[in-house]
Amino acid sequence: MIHSIIRVLAGAVAVCCATVVAAQDYPSRPVRMIVPFAAGGPTDVIARIVAQKLTEGFGHQVVVDNRAGAGGNIGMGLAATSQPDGHTMIVVSSSFVVNPGLYKSIPYDPYKSFAPVSNMAASPNVFTVHPSIAAKSMKELLTLVAADPKKFSVATPGVGTTPDLSAQLLKLTTKLDFITVPFGGAGPAVGAVVGNQVQIGCTALPPTTPHIKAGRLRAIAVTSPKRSGAIADVPTLAEVGFKGQEADTLQGLLLPAGASKAIIGKLHGQVVKMMAQPDVK
Incomplete structure (x- = not known):
């Protein structure tokens, strides 16, 4: 029994350590920031400001990827099926919560498909x-x-x-x-x-x-x-x-569901820091 408990505890410690290391190393490559609307709109404008500031803060390029169509559903569906390693994120608008009531079917679940990171603008x-x-x-x-x-x-x-x-x-x-x-x-x-x-x-x-x-x-x-x-x-x-x-019109930052709390926390911290900068306010 004691040996079993020790093995469980050792496994938990290993997972925690791996999570911390993953967050410390995050991001380890360029990050894709999906915008589910065309260039030039408020969500795109906010995304480009955030992408530039995150690039400066992380030292890795954050690239805006406009995937417009179907009131944002195309881009949101793409983000929902992306790997939850923090290297794909999405900037959403109010349509994220409105679309489930307007469309017969949508390619994401607003409750289960994403992990919230931060509110950003209104x-x-x-x-x-x-x-x-x-x-x-x-x-x-x-x-x-x-x-x-x-x-x-x-x-x-x-x-x-x-x-x-x-x-x-x-x-x-x-x-x-x-x-x-x-x-x-x-x-x-x-x-x-x-x-x-x-x-x-x-x-x-x-x-x-x-x-x-x-x-x-x-x-x-x-x-x-x-x-x-x-x-x-x-x-x-x-x-x-x-x-x-x-x-x-609201804008928020999300990650695919399954992203670690450590990565969410690190990303949220960067966004909060960025939003406090005079040139962003």
């Missing part, structure tokens, strides 16, 4: 129009849409993203039959409105702000509870008569 969504549209407020825009709903479309980053849900909720509330056009990420959606291929956009604020400030887009309303400091002259949806429609 930003409101913003309704915008191309400058050629003769509307400077939500009231004026809805009046134009009501006159000819089939003439107007709203670009979103994809089905199930929070901007898409914001657009759908506005459509439901106003009972206006405008068309929503889901793209493979915020980058293509913003580009479609800037290029006047689609008249209206609903996207996360970060990738949209430069175009608003440059006059390539006109902001109509934000989905935050309070006005955003980035575009302080733009009212909230609540201010223009649509209360209870606040929404954020």
Whole structure:
């Protein structure tokens, strides 16, 4: 009996030591960071900042791998089936928890397929129009849409993203039959409105702000509870008569399920350290 207990304890110590060594050596090669959306959107922007900082902190390259499609399901499915050794990670948005309620089947289990590492960012969504549209407020825009709903479309980053849900909720509330056009990420959606291929956009604020400030887009309303400091002259949806429609686009970092607690802890520590840096804040 005593010898059996000693063998069990020895095995446990060996496993613990191996885990510690693995964490100390992590990462041992370049790391792939999957982004389940196209380049240029908020998730991609956050991922590239994080990838650069982790590269500096770890001394190994962290490479962003954009795998867009199906509202993020393609990239999330790929990450879910990757080896849980910490050398594949994924930056997800709010669609990670929304998609199970929107799709009949998805290639991952939000409860079992991943190990959470860290929350990273949150930003409101913003309704915008191309400058050629003769509307400077939500009231004026809805009046134009009501006159000819089939003439107007709203670009979103994809089905199930929070901007898409914001657009759908506005459509439901106003009972206006405008068309929503889901793209493979915020980058293509913003580009479609800037290029006047689609008249209206609903996207996360970060990738949209430069175009608003440059006059390539006109902001109509934000989905935050309070006005955003980035575009302080733009009212909230609540201010223009649509209360209870606040929404954020969130970003978080996950590893495939089965990743060791030591690696998760080391990675989380790097993210916390990075988020405290002035150039990231």
